[in-house]
Amino acid sequence: MSPERRPSFVATVWLVTRKDLLIEFRSREVVYTTLFFAVACVLVFAFGFVREGIAVDDAAAGILWIAIAFSGTLALGRTFERERQNDTLRALMLAPVDRPALYVGKLVGVLLLLAAVEVIVTPLVALMFVAPLFAHPLLMGLLLATGTIGFAAVGTLFAAMLVRARSRDVLLPILLYPITIPVIIAGVRGTAALLQPQADLPIARMWLSMLVFFDIVFITLALWTFEPAMTE
Amino acid sequence: MRRLLSLSFAFIFVALPAFALQQPPSPPEGFVPASSVPGQEQLPAAPLVIIAYAVVWLLVLGYLWSIWSRLTQAERELADVSRRLATGQRR
Amino acid sequence: MTKLFTPLLIVTAALFAYAPFAIQNAPYESTMGLVQKIFYFHVPAWIAMFLAAMVCGIAGAIVIFAGRKDADRVAQAAAELAVVFGLMGLITGPLWGRKAWGVWWQWDARLTSALVMWLVFVAYLLLRKYGGAGSEKLSAVLALFGMANVPFVYWSVNVWRTVHPKTSVVMTLEPSMGIPFLLCSLAFVGLFAVLLAARVRLETVRGSVDELYLSLED
Numbered sequence: 001m002s003p004e005r006r007p008s009f010v011a012t013v014w015l016v017t018r019k020d021l022l023i024e025f026r027s028r029e030v031v032y033t034t035l036f037f038a039v040a041c042v043l044v045f046a047f048g049f050v051r052e053g054i055a056v057d058d059a060a061a062g063i064l065w066i067a068i069a070f071s072g073t074l075a076l077g078r079t080f081e082r083e084r085q086n087d088t089l090r091a092l093m094l095a096p097v098d099r100p101a102l103y104v105g106k107l108v109g110v111l112l113l114l115a116a117v118e119v120i121v122t123p124l125v126a127l128m129f130v131a132p133l134f135a136h137p138l139l140m141g142l143l144l145a146t147g148t149i150g151f152a153a154v155g156t157l158f159a160a161m162l163v164r165a166r167s168r169d170v171l172l173p174i175l176l177y178p179i180t181i182p183v184i185i186a187g188v189r190g191t192a193a194l195l196q197p198q199a200d201l202p203i204a205r206m207w208l209s210m211l212v213f214f215d216i217v218f219i220t221l222a223l224w225t226f227e228p229a230m231t232e
Numbered sequence: 233m234r235r236l237l238s239l240s241f242a243f244i245f246v247a248l249p250a251f252a253l254q255q256p257p258s259p260p261e262g263f264v265p266a267s268s269v270p271g272q273e274q275l276p277a278a279p280l281v282i283i284a285y286a287v288v289w290l291l292v293l294g295y296l297w298s299i300w301s302r303l304t305q306a307e308r309e310l311a312d313v314s315r316r317l318a319t320g321q322r323r
Numbered sequence: 324m325t326k327l328f329t330p331l332l333i334v335t336a337a338l339f340a341y342a343p344f345a346i347q348n349a350p351y352e353s354t355m356g357l358v359q360k361i362f363y364f365h366v367p368a369w370i371a372m373f374l375a376a377m378v379c380g381i382a383g384a385i386v387i388f389a390g391r392k393d394a395d396r397v398a399q400a401a402a403e404l405a406v407v408f409g410l411m412g413l414i415t416g417p418l419w420g421r422k423a424w425g426v427w428w429q430w431d432a433r434l435t436s437a438l439v440m441w442l443v444f445v446a447y448l449l450l451r452k453y454g455g456a457g458s459e460k461l462s463a464v465l466a467l468f469g470m471a472n473v474p475f476v477y478w479s480v481n482v483w484r485t486v487h488p489k490t491s492v493v494m495t496l497e498p499s500m501g502i503p504f505l506l507c508s509l510a511f512v513g514l515f516a517v518l519l520a521a522r523v524r525l526e527t528v529r530g531s532v533d534e535l536y537l538s539l540e541d
Contacts (some may be wrong), residue, residue, distance in 0.1 A: 026535050082440075082513065084473050124381060154468065157462070158464075158465075161460070161461040161464065162454075162461065164457060165450075165454040165455055165457065165458060165461065166454055166455030167451060167453045167454065167455070168454075171450060171453065171454055174446045174449055174450070175446050175450060175461075175465055176441040176476070177442075178439050178440075178442040178446055178469070179443060179465070179468050179469065181439045181470065182475045210475070214475060217471060218471070219469065221467065221468060221471055225464050225467065228387045228388055228390075228460075229387055229460045229461065229463075240420060245541035248494055262515040277356055277357040277422050278357060280358055280361070280418045280419070280421060280422055281358060281360055281361055281418075283418055284361045284364065284365070284414070284415040284418045284419065285364060287411065287414045287415065287418075288364050288368065288411050288415065290516065291411050292409060295407050295518065296518070296521075297439075297523055299521045299522055302522075302525055303521070303524065303525045305527065306525060306528040306529050306532060309530055310528055310530050310531055310532050310535070313532060313536060313539060314535060315541060317535055317538065317539055319491070
C-alpha cells in the first residue's frame, strides 16, 4: 500500500471492527458464551442477595455492574486470545496504518459485544429484582454507556498488552479491577440513585459527569500509550 | 493526531483542579489539643498505639533487611560471574 | 547523587530517633486522647506512599515514551516502596480507627481509595513477578494509569459522606502538634528517598549480573 493511499483513521477503525464482527458472526462463540456467563452471574448473585424473596437494598445496581465487569473481563480475554492464536496482532501492528486506530477498532468491537450483553442483562435484572431500571431510561442508558466505555477502554489496552505475557488469564483481572474501581463505584452509585423511590437525579448526573471525565482521561491516555507500549 | 492528543491531555490536566474545586468546602474538623486527659481514657488506647508503632518499625527494619540480603546475594553473584568471565571459563 | 545518600541517611535516622520524644511531648487531642498519636506515623506513611506512587507513575511514563532502562529500575523500586508504606498506613489506620470510630474498617471514600491505590501497586509487583519477559512496558502503563487515577480517587472524598478527618485538618494544626507532624513527615520522606536509592542499587546490580551472564555465553 503506497503512502498516499494510507487509509484514514476512521477507515482503519471500521476495517478492524468489521473484521472482528465478521469473525464473530461466523461462530458467535464469544457473544453467546459471554451472554450466558452474564446471566449465570446474575443468578448466582441473586441467590446470594435475596432474602425471603426480597432483594437487599441497592442489590440490583450492584449485581448489574458486577455482571458487566465480570463478563467484560471474559469477553476481553476471549477476543484477544483469538488474536494471539494466529499472531494476528503482530500482523496488524505491521500494517501501515495509524496504530491508535487499531486500538479504537478493537475497542469498538468489544463495546458492541458488551452492548449486546447489556441489552439482555439489564431488563433481566430489572425483572428479577423488581427494580425500576427504566424509570429514567436516558440517564440509565448514559450511565451504562459511559461506564462500559471506561471499563472497556482500560481493558482493551491491558488485554492487548498481555497477549504475549505469561499467566495472562489471571493477570488481566488483577490489573484491570483496581484501575476500574472508580468506574464501578460511579456506575453502581449512579444506578442506585436512580433506583430510589424518589430518584435522586442530581446525584445520578454527578456520577455520570465523573464517568464522562474518567472516559476522556483514560481513552486519551490509552491512545497516547498504545503505540509505544505495543512496539519494542 | 499526536498534537490533538497532547492538547486534549493538557486541557484535562488544567481542567481537573477546576473540576475538583467545584464542591463547596465544608468547615474543617480540626484537631483540638487538650491540656490534660483523664487517666482512664488513656489505658485502652495504649496497646493500640504500641502495636501501631511496633508494626511501622518492624516493616521498616524488615524491608531494610530484605534489601540488604538481596543486595549481598546479587553482589556475590556479580563477583562470581565476573571472576568466571575474567578466567575465560565457559559454561 | 550518591554523595547525598550518607547525609540523607544520617538526617533520616536522627529524625526517627528524635521522633518518639517529639510525639510523646505533643499534647493529647481533646476528643481522641492517646490513640490520636498514631496520626504522627499514619499520615506520613500515606504521604510516603503517595510519593512512591507518583515516582512510579512518572518513571513508568519515561519507560513508555523514552524506553530508558534505568527508569524501569526506579519504577520497580518505587512500586515496592508504595506497597510497603501503604501496608504501614493500612495497618496503623484501623488500629487508630478501632479506638476512635469503634470499628476496624469503614467503607468511606478515603480508606477505600487508599486501599485501591495500594492494590494497583500490589498488582504491579505481581505482574513483574509472574508476567514473564516484556512486562516492563505493561507495568509502566499500569503505574501511569494508577497515578492518573489518584485525582478521581481523591475527589471522591469531597463527594461521599465520610467520618475520616478531612484533608484540611493538617492545615489547621496548632504548632504544638504541627511541629512533631512536620518532623515525622520529613523523616518518612527521607526514609522513602533512602530506601528508594538502596532498592534501585539492587536492581542495577541485578542488571549487571544479567548482562555479564549474557556476555559469558558469547
